[in-house]
Amino acid sequence: MKAYTSMTQEELLQEKTALENEYKKIKELGLDLNLTRGKPSPAQLDLSMDMYDMLHSGIELVAEDGTDCRNYGGMEGIGEAKRLLAGFMGCWPQDVIVYGNASLSIMYDSISRSMTHGVLGSTPWCKLDRVKFLCPVPGYDRHFSITEHFGIEMINIPMTPEGPDMDLVEKLVSEDDAVKGIWCVPKYSNPQGITYSDETVRRFASLKPAAEDFRIYWDNAYAVHDLYEDERDELLPIMNECVKAGNPDIVYQFCSTSKVTFSGAGMSAMAASEANRESIRKQMSVQTIGHDKIKQWVHCRYLKDMDGVRAHMKKHAALVRPKFEAVETVLEQEIVSRGIGSWIKPKGGYFICFESMEGCAKAIIAKAKEAGITLTAAGAPFPYKKDPKDSTIRIAPTFPDIEEMKQAAQALAVCIRLVSAEKLLQA
Amino acid sequence: MKAYTSMTQEELLQEKTALENEYKKIKELGLDLNLTRGKPSPAQLDLSMDMYDMLHSGIELVAEDGTDCRNYGGMEGIGEAKRLLAGFMGCWPQDVIVYGNASLSIMYDSISRSMTHGVLGSTPWCKLDRVKFLCPVPGYDRHFSITEHFGIEMINIPMTPEGPDMDLVEKLVSEDDAVKGIWCVPKYSNPQGITYSDETVRRFASLKPAAEDFRIYWDNAYAVHDLYEDERDELLPIMNECVKAGNPDIVYQFCSTSKVTFSGAGMSAMAASEANRESIRKQMSVQTIGHDKIKQWVHCRYLKDMDGVRAHMKKHAALVRPKFEAVETVLEQEIVSRGIGSWIKPKGGYFICFESMEGCAKAIIAKAKEAGITLTAAGAPFPYKKDPKDSTIRIAPTFPDIEEMKQAAQALAVCIRLVSAEKLLQA
Numbered sequence: 001m002k003a004y005t006s007m008t009q010e011e012l013l014q015e016k017t018a019l020e021n022e023y024k025k026i027k028e029l030g031l032d033l034n035l036t037r038g039k040p041s042p043a044q045l046d047l048s049m050d051m052y053d054m055l056h057s058g059i060e061l062v063a064e065d066g067t068d069c070r071n072y073g074g075m076e077g078i079g080e081a082k083r084l085l086a087g088f089m090g091c092w093p094q095d096v097i098v099y100g101n102a103s104l105s106i107m108y109d110s111i112s113r114s115m116t117h118g119v120l121g122s123t124p125w126c127k128l129d130r131v132k133f134l135c136p137v138p139g140y141d142r143h144f145s146i147t148e149h150f151g152i153e154m155i156n157i158p159m160t161p162e163g164p165d166m167d168l169v170e171k172l173v174s175e176d177d178a179v180k181g182i183w184c185v186p187k188y189s190n191p192q193g194i195t196y197s198d199e200t201v202r203r204f205a206s207l208k209p210a211a212e213d214f215r216i217y218w219d220n221a222y223a224v225h226d227l228y229e230d231e232r233d234e235l236l237p238i239m240n241e242c243v244k245a246g247n248p249d250i251v252y253q254f255c256s257t258s259k260v261t262f263s264g265a266g267m268s269a270m271a272a273s274e275a276n277r278e279s280i281r282k283q284m285s286v287q288t289i290g291h292d293k294i295k296q297w298v299h300c301r302y303l304k305d306m307d308g309v310r311a312h313m314k315k316h317a318a319l320v321r322p323k324f325e326a327v328e329t330v331l332e333q334e335i336v337s338r339g340i341g342s343w344i345k346p347k348g349g350y351f352i353c354f355e356s357m358e359g360c361a362k363a364i365i366a367k368a369k370e371a372g373i374t375l376t377a378a379g380a381p382f383p384y385k386k387d388p389k390d391s392t393i394r395i396a397p398t399f400p401d402i403e404e405m406k407q408a409a410q411a412l413a414v415c416i417r418l419v420s421a422e423k424l425l426q427a
Numbered sequence: 428m429k430a431y432t433s434m435t436q437e438e439l440l441q442e443k444t445a446l447e448n449e450y451k452k453i454k455e456l457g458l459d460l461n462l463t464r465g466k467p468s469p470a471q472l473d474l475s476m477d478m479y480d481m482l483h484s485g486i487e488l489v490a491e492d493g494t495d496c497r498n499y500g501g502m503e504g505i506g507e508a509k510r511l512l513a514g515f516m517g518c519w520p521q522d523v524i525v526y527g528n529a530s531l532s533i534m535y536d537s538i539s540r541s542m543t544h545g546v547l548g549s550t551p552w553c554k555l556d557r558v559k560f561l562c563p564v565p566g567y568d569r570h571f572s573i574t575e576h577f578g579i580e581m582i583n584i585p586m587t588p589e590g591p592d593m594d595l596v597e598k599l600v601s602e603d604d605a606v607k608g609i610w611c612v613p614k615y616s617n618p619q620g621i622t623y624s625d626e627t628v629r630r631f632a633s634l635k636p637a638a639e640d641f642r643i644y645w646d647n648a649y650a651v652h653d654l655y656e657d658e659r660d661e662l663l664p665i666m667n668e669c670v671k672a673g674n675p676d677i678v679y680q681f682c683s684t685s686k687v688t689f690s691g692a693g694m695s696a697m698a699a700s701e702a703n704r705e706s707i708r709k710q711m712s713v714q715t716i717g718h719d720k721i722k723q724w725v726h727c728r729y730l731k732d733m734d735g736v737r738a739h740m741k742k743h744a745a746l747v748r749p750k751f752e753a754v755e756t757v758l759e760q761e762i763v764s765r766g767i768g769s770w771i772k773p774k775g776g777y778f779i780c781f782e783s784m785e786g787c788a789k790a791i792i793a794k795a796k797e798a799g800i801t802l803t804a805a806g807a808p809f810p811y812k813k814d815p816k817d818s819t820i821r822i823a824p825t826f827p828d829i830e831e832m833k834q835a836a837q838a839l840a841v842c843i844r845l846v847s848a849e850k851l852l853q854a
Contacts, residue, residue, distance in 0.1 A: 037499065045497040049484040056483070057476040070472040072464065072690045100527050101719045108714040115543050116553060116577065126543060126553040142713075149713040150543065258716075263499045265721040286569075286576040287535040289685075292528045292719070294692040 003339035004417075004424055012421050019418040023371065026411045031372030033408045038190070038350035039399045040259055040316075047315050048261040051302040061297055069293035075284055077269070081296035085269040087306040088223045088255045090237025095271040097280065100291045103256040103268040107217060108146050110252055110270070113283050114180070115150055119213035120249065120279050125150075125180065134172060134182035136164035138353060138381035138392045140190040143183040143219070147383075154383035157182070159189070161344065163196035166203045177210035181217050187235040188222035191353040191381050191394040193346020195233035205241035207250060218253040222349040224306075224313050225259060227321045233347050239271060248273040257299060259350065260312065267291070267299055323397040327352055327409045334413035340420040353381075354393040360419045361390045367415040373408050430766035431844075431851055439848050446845040450798065453838045458799030460835045465617070465777035466826045467686055467743075474742050475688040478729040488724055496720035502711055504696070508723035512696040514733040515650045515682040517664025522698040524707065527718045530683040530695040534644060535573050537679055537697070540710050541607070542577055546640035547676065547706050552577075552607065561599060561609035563591035565780060565808030565819045567617040570610040570646070574810075581810035584609070586616070588771065590623035593630045604637035608644050614662040615649035618780040618808050618821040620773020622660035632668035634677060645680040649776040651733075651740050652686060654748045660774050666698060675700040684726060686777065687739065694723055750824040754779050754836045761840035767847040780808070781820040787846045788817045794842040800835050 004012065061069040063078035076082070077098025086093040099106045118124045125131045132153045135144060139159075147154055155172065157164045163186070173179055184204070186196040196204075204216055218238055226232035242248050249272075257266030272280065303309050328345065331354065335341045341356045356364055362378040369375070376394040379385035395412075397405055431439065488496040490505035503509070504525025513520040526533050545551045552558045559580045562571060566586075574581055582599065584591045590613070600606055611631070613623040623631075631643055645665055653659035669675050676699075684693030699707065730736050755772065758781065762768045768783045783791055789805040796802070803821040806812035822839075824832055 039499050042495060042498075045495070049486075051484075052479075052482040052486075053484050055479040057478075057480050059476075059479075068469060068472070070689045070692060071469075072466050072685075102716050105715050112539055112543060116539060124553070126551070142716075145713045149710070258499075262497045262721060264717045265497060265719045283576070286572045288532050289529050289569075290691050292692045292722070294689060295719070295722075 001337040003337075004420055005339050007424075009425065012425050016418065016421040016425065019414060019421060022414050023367070023418055026371045026414060029372070031407065031411060033372060033400055033404050034374045035396050035400065035408055036374050036376045037399065038396045040263055041319065041399050041401070043319050044316055044398070045262060047312070048302070051261060051298055054301050055294070055298050061294055063293065063297060067293065069297045072289050074293055075281070075288065075290045077291065078293055078296050078300070080300040081267060082269075084300055084303060084305065084309075085255060085267070086271070087309065089220055089239070089253050089269070089271045090235070091239045091253065091271045095239060095273070095277075097270050097272075097277060097284070098291060098296060099268045099270060101264050101266060101268065102258065103219065103221065103254040104142055106254055106268055106270050107143070107219065110217070111146055111150055111152075113280070114213065117283065119215065120275060122213035128178070130178045131180050132176065132178045134164075134169060134179060135383045136182070136184065136189075137383070138191055138394070139183060140185055140219070141380045143217070144383045147183070152180075156383060156388070159192060159194060161194060163194060163200035166200055170203065170207065173207050173209045173214060175210060179209070180211055180213055181215050183217050183219065185219050185221055186238070187220060187233060188225060188346055188349025190221065190349065191351035191392075192344050193349045193351060193353065194344060195235055195347075198236045201236040201238050202241055202245075205238055205247055205250070206245040207247070209250070214250070216251040218251050220253055220255045223255055224309050225316070225350070226313060226348040227317050227324060228347055229314065229317070231347055249275050252276065257303075259316075260303070260309065261299060265295075267296055320398050322402050323400070323405045324352065326402060326406045327395060327397050330406070330409035330413050335416055338417065338420075341416055350396060350398055352395040352397060354395060356391050356393060356416060357420050357423055358389045358391050360416075360423055361387060361393050363419045363422075364393060364415050367419055368412055371411055371415065373411055375412075428764040431847055432766050434851070436852065439852050443845065443848040443852065446841060446848060449841050450794070450845055453798045453841060456799070458834065458838065460799060460827055460831050461801045462823050462827065462835055463801050463803045464826065465823045467690055468746065468826050468828070470746050471743055471825070472689060474739070475729070478688060478725055481728050482721070482725050488721055490720065490724060494720065496724045499716050501720055502708070502715065502717045504718065505720055505723050505727070507727040508694060509696075511727055511730060511732065511736075512682060512694070513698070514736065516647055516666070516680050516696070516698045517662070518666040518680065518698045522666060522700070522704075524697050524699075524704060524711070525718060525723055526695045526697060528691050528693060528695065529685060530646065530648065530681040531569055533681055533695055533697050534570070534646065537644070538573055538577055538579075540707070541640065544710065546642065547702060549640035555605070557605045559603065559606045561596060561606060562810045563609070563611065563616075564810070565618055565821070566610055567612055567646070568807045570644070571810045574610070583810060583815070586619060586621060588621060590621060590627035593627055597630065597634065600634050600636045600641060602637060606636070607638055607640055608642050610644050610646065612646050612648055613665070614647060614660060615652060615773055615776025617648065617776065618778035618819075619771050620776045620778060620780065621771060622662055622774075625663045628663040628665050629668055629672075632665055632674055632677070633672040634674070636677070641677070643678040645678050647680055647682045650682055651736050652743070652777070653740065653775040654744050654751060655774055656741065656744070658774055676702050679703065684730075686743075687730070687736065688726060692722075694718070694726055747825050749829050750827070750832045751779065753829060753833045754822060754824050757833070757836035757840050762843055765844065765847075768843060777823060777825055779822040779824060781822060783818045783820060783843060784847050784850055785816045785818050787843075787850050788814060788820050790846040790849075791820060791842050794846055795839055798838055798842065800838055802839075
C-alpha cells in the first residue's frame with residue numbers, strides 16, 4: 001500500500017473520493033458504539049461472581065488476627081488484605097493502608113489533605129501562591145481533573161518509550177519548589193501502555209526535589225493487567241529503590257482491584273513510608289471509622305495470593321486480548337502501511353493510544369462520532385484538555401464485544417484515512 | 428436511702444469507709460470490661476448475616492433501572508438505595524446521594540470541601556481568618572475531632588431536653604458571619620438520647636444566618652434505632668421544614684446503615700437541596716468513580732423498605748434494651764436515691780449519659796479504670812475534650828454481654844458513690 005505522503009495531489013483526491021463513499025456506507029449502518037471508557041465487559045465481571053459463593057450466613061467473618069470484619073475498627077485494613085495488595089505494589093505489607101472502593105478517591109484525598117494540612121508538617125498548599133504538578137502526557141484524564149479542581153498548575157512532560165522525559169523531570173523538580181508532585185502510571189501507562197524502564201524508576205527514586213513536600217503519585221493501576229503470558233512487562237518496585245536512594249518518603253503508591261474483580265466494588269490501597277503513614281493515620285483517625293473489612297475478607301479468601309491473582313488475570317487477558325488484537329490488526333493493515341499514524345503496542349493495561357498526523361485528532365473523533373462511534377474526547381489525555389499536537393486518540397477496547405470492536409476499528413480506520421487525506425490536500 | 432447531701436460528716440465518713448471496702452473487693456475480681464465505644468455486639472451483627480445468602484454467583488446484580496452494579500458509574504447511587512435511605516431521613520429519594528461505608532467520612536468530606544472550595548461559591552474557608560462551629564454539648568466526639576482537625580473554633584451550646592438552646596443558637600448564627608455550621612444529632616442524640624422537639628426543628632429550619640455558607644450538619648445517625656416499640660420518639664423531618672421556611676439550602680443531612688446491618692460495611696448517605704447537590708456533584712465527579720453499588724444492591728434487597736427496616740430494628744432492640752435497662756436499674760437504685768447523679772432516660776440510640784455531681788467525672792472514670800472498667804475518657808463528649816463541669820460520663824451498653832453489663836454497672840455505681848462521698852467530705 002502506498003504511503004499518503006508519497007501520493008500526488010491527484011492520487012490523494014481519488015483516495016478521498018473513494019473514502020467518502022466508504023464513510024457514507026458506514027454511516028448508513030447506524031452504528032452506536034462507545035469506545036470511551038476503560039470499563040471491564042460484563043463477561044469480565046462474570047469471572048469474579050463465584051467470589052460471592054464464599055459469603056453466606058454460615059461463614060465466620062473473622063480476619064487472621066481475630067478481628068470481627070463486621071464491626072468497627074481496623075482503620076488500616078486487615079493483615080491479609082495488606083499482604084495481598086503489597087503483592088500488587090511490590091512492597092512490604094506494613095507499607096500498605098487499605099482503603100475503600102477506589103484508588104482515585106485516595107489520590108483525591110491525598111491532594112486534598114496536602115491542601116489543608118500540608119505534607120509532613122509543610123505549609124498547607126492552600127496557603128501558597130502557586131502549586132505545580134508535573135503531568136506526563138498523554139496521561140490519565142482523572143488525574144488531571146483532580147489537580148485542576150484544586151487550582152494546581154499543570155506542566156506537560158513528554159512521554160518516551162522508557163517513561164516520562166526524566167531530564168526534564170529532574171530539572172523542574174530540583175529547580176522549582178512550587179513543584180509538589182508528578183502523576184505517574186508506571187506500568188502499562190494510561191493511555192500509551194508504556195512501562196517505565198528500570199533506569200526511569202531509579203531516577204524517580206533518586207530525585208532531589210527543591211520542595212520538601214514533593215511527592216511522586218505512583219498510580220500502579222495496571223500492576224497485574226498483562227495481556228500476554230510470555231512477554232509481560234516487569235516494573236521495578238519503586239519503594240525499595242527509594243529506600244536505597246535514601247529517599248523513603250518521596251513516593252505515594254496506589255492500586256486497586258477495580259479491574260481485577262468488580263469496578264467500584266473492590267478494594268483499593270495506598271503504600272507509603274512509615275513517616276508518611278504516620279501522618280496519614282492522624283487524618284484517617286478523624287476521617288473514618290475504617291473501611292469495609294467484609295469486602296477485604298472476601299477478596300483475600302477469593303484471590304488468595306499473587307499466584308491466585310495471576311491465574312485470575314489470565315482469564316481477563318483471554319477475554320481482552322482478542323479485542324486489542326482486532327484493533328491493532330486493522331490499524332496495522334490500514335494505517336501504518338499508509339504512514340498516517342502510529343501507536344506503541346501495549347502488553348497490558350486498558351488502552352491503545354493512537355497517534356494520528358498532527359492536527360487530525362479532533363477531526364477524526366468528530367467524523368467517528370458522526371458515524372456512531374464515540375471515542376474519548378480529543379484532548380482528554382492532557383491537562384486542561386489541550387492536546388498541543390491535536391494527534392492523540394485514546395481507544396478503550398475492553399467493553400464492546402469483539403464483533404463490535406472489529407466493526408468500530410474498521411470504521412475508525414476509514415475516518416483516520418479520510419481526515420488524513422483531507423489534511424494532506426490542504427497542505 | 429439517704430441522700431448524700433443530707434448526711435452528716437460522720438455518716439459520710441462511715442459511708443466512705445464501707446465503699447472503700449466494696450471497691451477493694453471489686454478490684455480483686457480482676458474485671459476487664461470496656462464500655463467506651465458505641466459498637467453493636469456480635470449477636471447484633473449476627474442478625475444481618477443472612478443478607479449474604481442473597482449474594483451468590485447465580486444472581487444478576489442489576490439495579491431497578493438496569494444498571495450493572497458490578498461496573499463503574501452511578502455516582503449518586505442506585506435508585507432503590509436513594510429511596511430506602513430517604514426513608515431513614517424523611518426526605519425525597521431525589522434529595523439523596525448514596526456514599527460509601529460511613530457517614531463520618533461524608534461529614535469530613537463536606538467540611539474539607541468547604542475549606543478548599545467554599546459553599547455554593549462562597550470564599551473557601553481556608554482563606555478566612557476565623558471559622559466557627561456551634562457544638563451542642565455533650566455531643567459526639569468524632570464531630571468535634573473533625574472541626575478541630577481543620578482548625579475550626581468550637582463554641583459550646585448547652586443541650587436542653589428539647590434539643591440545643593435555640594435562643595443562643597439563633598443569636599450566634601444571626602450575629603456572627605464566622606459561624607459556618609452547627610453539629611446536630613437530632614434523634615436519640617449522642618450521648619444524651621434526646622430527640623429534638625418539633626419546635627426546635629422548626630427554629631433550625633428558620634434560622635437566618637449572617638453567613639451565606641452556614642449549614643446545619645444534621646447527623647441523623649439513630650433515625651431508626653428505637654429501644655421501645657410503643658414509646659418511640661418521632662423527629663420532625665427537617666428538610667421539608669426548611670423548604671417551608673424558604674431555607675432549602677441550609678441543611679446537610681447524613682445517615683448510614685452502620686448500626687442496622689454491619690458497622691463500617693454498610694452504606695451511608697447525604698441528603699441536601701438541589702443547589703447543594705449540584706455543587707457537591709461537581710466535586711464528586713472529580714473525587715470518585717462512584718460508590719459500591721453491589722453493597723447498595725444487597726442492602727436494598729435485604730431491608731426492602733422502611734417496614735423491613737423497622738422489623739429488623741426490633742430484633743436489635745430486643746438485644747440492646749435489656750442492657751440499657753440493666754444500667755438504668757442499677758443507677759436508679761444506687762445513685763438517684765442518693766442524690767448524686769442523674770441522666771435522661773433514652774428511648775433509643777446507643778448511649779446513656781450519666782451526669783455526676785460537678786467535678787467528679789474524671790475521678791469516677793479513673794476509679795472505674797483502676798477496677799478494670801474502661802469508660803469513655805472524661806471530657807470526650809466536649810470540644811477540645813474539656814467538660815466545663817467535669818460531670819459527664821458516657822456509657823455505651825451495647826457491646827458487652829448482659830451479665831458483664833450488670834457487673835460493670837454495679838462496679839460503676841460503687842465508684843460514683845465513693846467519689847461523690849469523697850467530694851462532699853472535701854467541701
